[in-house]
Amino acid sequence: MTSEDNYSDNNVVSKQVHKHDHTPPADQGPVTQVQAIQIAMQELLIEKGLVCAEEIRETVELIDSITPSRGAEVVARAWLDPEFKSRLLHNGTAACLEMGIDLRPTPLVVVENTSLIHNIVVCTLCSCYPRMLLGLPPDWYKSTAYRSRIIIEPRVVLLEFGTNLNPELSIRVHDSTADMRYLVLPQRPNNTENFSVNQLTELVTRDCMIGVTLPKNSVTS
Numbered sequence: 001m002t003s004e005d006n007y008s009d010n011n012v013v014s015k016q017v018h019k020h021d022h023t024p025p026a027d028q029g030p031v032t033q034v035q036a037i038q039i040a041m042q043e044l045l046i047e048k049g050l051v052c053a054e055e056i057r058e059t060v061e062l063i064d065s066i067t068p069s070r071g072a073e074v075v076a077r078a079w080l081d082p083e084f085k086s087r088l089l090h091n092g093t094a095a096c097l098e099m100g101i102d103l104r105p106t107p108l109v110v111v112e113n114t115s116l117i118h119n120i121v122v123c124t125l126c127s128c129y130p131r132m133l134l135g136l137p138p139d140w141y142k143s144t145a146y147r148s149r150i151i152i153e154p155r156v157v158l159l160e161f162g163t164n165l166n167p168e169l170s171i172r173v174h175d176s177t178a179d180m181r182y183l184v185l186p187q188r189p190n191n192t193e194n195f196s197v198n199q200l201t202e203l204v205t206r207d208c209m210i211g212v213t214l215p216k217n218s219v220t221s
């Protein structure tokens with residue numbers, strides 16, 4: 001009897017007719033030290049009545065629902081509104097609150113790309129990231145390779161992202177912490193003078209706001 005027969009006759013799923021990666025789910029295997037601390041903290045906070053399980057679930061649901069388009073809307077507004085841009089660079093948290101985006105209590109520092117300076121964001125310690133603006137960080141942002149190499153050889157790493165910066169540009173790499181998050185304000189692409197806010201928003205990608213690439217006007221570039 002073949003596996004196909006086995007499946008159709010007995011409803012037994014075999015690997016031959018059930019073809020995909022059979023990597024065990026992430027929650028199989030021993031609990032890591034970080035997971036144990038997280039579980040202990042959660043149970044303690046609930047036990048003391050400081051939070052309830054529903055609040056934790058709602059927060060997880062909110063973070064899971066956030067996409068980089070939220071950050072892109074902030075960038076597009078800064079491109080269109082010089083006064084908002086000034087406020088954003090002065091106090092990112094307060095400026096985002098104007099748009100109904102509450103990042104408190106973590107301060108947001110917005111760093112502007114110019115014709116002289118290119119900014120990149122990293123968290124060399126772990127994975128600190130402006131999640132309330134961009135959603136969950138990509139896997140490469142959390143990798144040891146990115147966290148170490150972007151500090152040592154940023155131009156080489158950017159080339160691997162397909163970003164070839166003008167050699168005359170100075171590069172600043174900003175190291176996030178648990179107390180401070182960074183967002184890159186990219187330069188507005190050329191030939192976008194007549195673009196609406198929605199058209200500008202579409203040009204701003206997650207990676208532009210981390211600083212590993214540049215926004216492109218796909219119409220003209």
Ligand code: FE
Pocket residue numbers: 123125126127128129176177178
């Ligand atoms: Fe971190």
